[in-house]
Amino acid sequence: MKNLWTKFRTFLNTKLGFFVVAIILAWIKTYFIYLTKFNLGVKGSMQSFLLLFNPIPTTILLLGIALYMKGRKSYVYLLIIDLITSLWLFANILYYREFSDFLTLTLIKGSGSVANNLGKSILGITKPTDFLVFLDLIILLILLGSKLVKVDVTKLNWRIPTTITAIAAVLFGINLTLAQQDRSGLLTRTFDNNYIVKYLGLNSYSVYDAVKAAKTSAVKANANSSDMNSVANYINNNRVTPNVQYQGVAKGKNVFIIHLESFQQFLLDFKWDNQEVTPNLNKIYHAQNTLSFDNFFNQVGQGKTADAELMLENSLFGLPEGAAMVTDGTTNTFQAAPAILSQKGYTTASMHGDVPSFWNRDNTYKSWGYDYFFSSHYFKEKKDYNIGYGMKDKIFLRDAANYVQRLPQPFYAKLITVTNHYPYLLDKKNQSISKTNTGDSTVDGYVQTAKYLDQSIGEFMDWLKATGLDKNSMVVFYGDHYGISANHKKAVAKLLGKKDFNDFDNAQFQRVPFMINMDGLKGGINHNYGGEIDVLPTLLNLLGVDNSQTVQFGSDLLAPKHSQLVAFRNGDFVEPNFTKVNGTYYHTKTGAVARNLTSEQKQQVAAMSNQVATELSLSDRVIKGDLLRFYKNKNFQKVDRKNYTYNKTKALKKLKKQNKKQKTSIMFQNKNKSLLDLYHTDAPELEH
Structure with a gap:
C-alpha cells in the first residue's frame, strides 16, 4: 500500500500527473453541478451515461492546451483555463436558476442593455453551494502552494500533448455519435438548449451557440427577396378571417397597453392572508365590459420582457437565443403597432420608469415608430422612488399620467410597470400583505409586489374615470411572462395547494392575464387558447384597422377559426386537447401522459409539432434575415428612424407644437390646465 502511495506521489509530481488530477477534479465537479444545479430532464440509461461522460472530452481538450506550454507556464495556463471554465459554469448556474436556460453569445453581447439593477438580483439568487464550482481550482492551488505537488519544469515530448488532443477529439466523436443515435438531428432541429447540454455538455453547447451566432450574421448578409416570398406565402395561406362582430368596435378610441410585469394568471382571484391579492384586477377581469381570456399564455424565450413586447407589437416570435430588441432592434425593418396606428392618425408613446x-x-x-418614449429621464428621480428595475409603480403611473394628459387623441400609450419584478423586493412602508410561507425566498415575496402593482392599477383606473378617459379608451392588460420559474416547483406546489408540480403543470402555469376593458364592450371570459403572438391581430380588428397585408404569425383571438395551438419558444406547445413538453405528450384536460394514441391522434400531434416548428423557424428567418425590408405592404409606409428623437427637450417641444396644432389632448381641452389634481395615490413617498 505504501509503495502504491509512493508511486502515486511520484506521478502527481510530474506535469502529466498534475494534469490527470485536474481533469478528474473538473469532471467530478461538472457532473455534480449538472445533477444539482440544472434540470436537464435526463431520461433513460443512454442519457444518464452521456451526462456523466460528456464533460470528459472538452475538459481534456481545454486543459490539454496547457501541456503545449514550457516549464512553469503549463501550470499557470492550466489554472487560468480552469478559472475561466469555472466562471462560465458559475454564470450559467445563476442564469439558469431564474430563466431555466443557458447563456448565449447574443445574450452576452446585449448584456449592456440589461445590466443595470442586476446587483440585487444576483445576490438574491446566489447560494453558498454555487461556489463549489471553484473547489477543484482551490484544491489545485493548495497542492501547489503547500508544495505537496512540486512543479515539474521538464519539457514534454510534443507527441504527448498532441496525443492528448487527439484522444479528446476521439472521445468527443464517440460522445456525438451516441448522442445523435439517441436523438437524431440534435444539432439541426433542437429548439431547447437543455438537449445540447445534457447530450454534449456545457462547453460544447458554448461552441455550438457561437457557431449559430456566426451563421445568423451570415444569414442577414445573404438574405434576399425570395426568402421573404416563402414566408409571405405561408402567412397568406394560413391567414384567419377576423371576427366580424367585433370588427371596429373600438375604432377611434384611445388605446392603453398596461404591461403587468411578471404577472401570472393564477394571481387573479387568489387569496392570501384572508384577503384578495389583486382585488382591482379581479374586478376588471370579471367586469361585463371586459373581454378576459383564461387560456392565454406567455410565449417568451430568453428575451423575456423584450420577447413579450416584440410579440405584442409585431406578432413575431422572440429568437431562440438572446433578445431581438437588442440584437436586431436598431437595424431591422418592422411593421409594428405604433407605426401602423401612427399612420392611422394616432399619437404613439411608450412610458417606462x-x-x-x-x-x-x-x-x-x-x-x-413610437412618436414618444418617456423613460426615467422624463420623471422626477429620488432615491426612495425606485426599487429593483425602475420607479415604483404607484409613483410611475402617477407621473406617467402627466404625459398621458398631454397626448393628442386618439393615442396609443404603453405603460410598463416594473415593481412586480424578480427578486420581488418591497420596502415595509409599501407592504400591505404578508409574505407566503413556502420557505422559498423567491416565491414568498411575490404576493407583496403583486398586491402593490394591483393597488397602483386601481389608482390609475380611478384617474381615467375622473378625467373621462375611461369613456373613450380601450385599456388592454397583459402579463409579459412568468414570475416564478420552473426551478421553484416545490414552492409553487405548496403555494397552490398541490401535492405535486410536474412539467405538465409548469406548462399550464405559463398562463398570464390578457384583458380588454372598454366602456360598452360586450365582455365575458373567453376560453379560447391563445398567446402573446395573437395580441396585435386581435387589437387591430377591434380598432377597425385593415390587417390583410401585414406579416403576422398570430391571429384574432375572437375569430371563429382562430388556431388554438399555442407555440412555446422551445418547440413545445399547448392546445385544448394535447400539451407537448420535452417530447412527451399529455392530455390537456387531465394532465395524464398521452399513451396508446390512435393513428389519427398520432397524425394530429405530429401535424401540430410540425406547425409549431415551421412557424418558429419562419419567424426566426424574418428577424435574422431582416426580411421585412424586402416586403411591400400597400397599406403601410416603412419607418424612417431619422424622424424620431427621444431627447427630452426636443420631444417635449415637439409635443407642445403638436398640441397647438391638433388641440385634442385632455389637458388642452381642460383649458391647458393639468388634471393631475384628480389623481389620488397613497404612495407614502409622496406624502408631505
Whole structure:
C-alpha cells in the first residue's frame, strides 16, 4: 500500500500527473453541478451515461492546451483555463436558476442593455453551494502552494500533448455519435438548449451557440427577396378571417397597453392572508365590459420582457437565443403597432420608469415608430422612488399620467410597470400583505409586489374615470411572462395547494392575464387558447384597422377559426386537447401522459409539432434575415428612424407644437390646465 502511495506521489509530481488530477477534479465537479444545479430532464440509461461522460472530452481538450506550454507556464495556463471554465459554469448556474436556460453569445453581447439593477438580483439568487464550482481550482492551488505537488519544469515530448488532443477529439466523436443515435438531428432541429447540454455538455453547447451566432450574421448578409416570398406565402395561406362582430368596435378610441410585469394568471382571484391579492384586477377581469381570456399564455424565450413586447407589437416570435430588441432592434425593418396606428392618425408613446437603454428600447422604439418614449429621464428621480428595475409603480403611473394628459387623441400609450419584478423586493412602508410561507425566498415575496402593482392599477383606473378617459379608451392588460420559474416547483406546489408540480403543470402555469376593458364592450371570459403572438391581430380588428397585408404569425383571438395551438419558444406547445413538453405528450384536460394514441391522434400531434416548428423557424428567418425590408405592404409606409428623437427637450417641444396644432389632448381641452389634481395615490413617498 505504501509503495502504491509512493508511486502515486511520484506521478502527481510530474506535469502529466498534475494534469490527470485536474481533469478528474473538473469532471467530478461538472457532473455534480449538472445533477444539482440544472434540470436537464435526463431520461433513460443512454442519457444518464452521456451526462456523466460528456464533460470528459472538452475538459481534456481545454486543459490539454496547457501541456503545449514550457516549464512553469503549463501550470499557470492550466489554472487560468480552469478559472475561466469555472466562471462560465458559475454564470450559467445563476442564469439558469431564474430563466431555466443557458447563456448565449447574443445574450452576452446585449448584456449592456440589461445590466443595470442586476446587483440585487444576483445576490438574491446566489447560494453558498454555487461556489463549489471553484473547489477543484482551490484544491489545485493548495497542492501547489503547500508544495505537496512540486512543479515539474521538464519539457514534454510534443507527441504527448498532441496525443492528448487527439484522444479528446476521439472521445468527443464517440460522445456525438451516441448522442445523435439517441436523438437524431440534435444539432439541426433542437429548439431547447437543455438537449445540447445534457447530450454534449456545457462547453460544447458554448461552441455550438457561437457557431449559430456566426451563421445568423451570415444569414442577414445573404438574405434576399425570395426568402421573404416563402414566408409571405405561408402567412397568406394560413391567414384567419377576423371576427366580424367585433370588427371596429373600438375604432377611434384611445388605446392603453398596461404591461403587468411578471404577472401570472393564477394571481387573479387568489387569496392570501384572508384577503384578495389583486382585488382591482379581479374586478376588471370579471367586469361585463371586459373581454378576459383564461387560456392565454406567455410565449417568451430568453428575451423575456423584450420577447413579450416584440410579440405584442409585431406578432413575431422572440429568437431562440438572446433578445431581438437588442440584437436586431436598431437595424431591422418592422411593421409594428405604433407605426401602423401612427399612420392611422394616432399619437404613439411608450412610458417606462427605467433608463431608456434597457433592452435597447431607445433604439428599437424608433424602428417600431413610437412618436414618444418617456423613460426615467422624463420623471422626477429620488432615491426612495425606485426599487429593483425602475420607479415604483404607484409613483410611475402617477407621473406617467402627466404625459398621458398631454397626448393628442386618439393615442396609443404603453405603460410598463416594473415593481412586480424578480427578486420581488418591497420596502415595509409599501407592504400591505404578508409574505407566503413556502420557505422559498423567491416565491414568498411575490404576493407583496403583486398586491402593490394591483393597488397602483386601481389608482390609475380611478384617474381615467375622473378625467373621462375611461369613456373613450380601450385599456388592454397583459402579463409579459412568468414570475416564478420552473426551478421553484416545490414552492409553487405548496403555494397552490398541490401535492405535486410536474412539467405538465409548469406548462399550464405559463398562463398570464390578457384583458380588454372598454366602456360598452360586450365582455365575458373567453376560453379560447391563445398567446402573446395573437395580441396585435386581435387589437387591430377591434380598432377597425385593415390587417390583410401585414406579416403576422398570430391571429384574432375572437375569430371563429382562430388556431388554438399555442407555440412555446422551445418547440413545445399547448392546445385544448394535447400539451407537448420535452417530447412527451399529455392530455390537456387531465394532465395524464398521452399513451396508446390512435393513428389519427398520432397524425394530429405530429401535424401540430410540425406547425409549431415551421412557424418558429419562419419567424426566426424574418428577424435574422431582416426580411421585412424586402416586403411591400400597400397599406403601410416603412419607418424612417431619422424622424424620431427621444431627447427630452426636443420631444417635449415637439409635443407642445403638436398640441397647438391638433388641440385634442385632455389637458388642452381642460383649458391647458393639468388634471393631475384628480389623481389620488397613497404612495407614502409622496406624502408631505
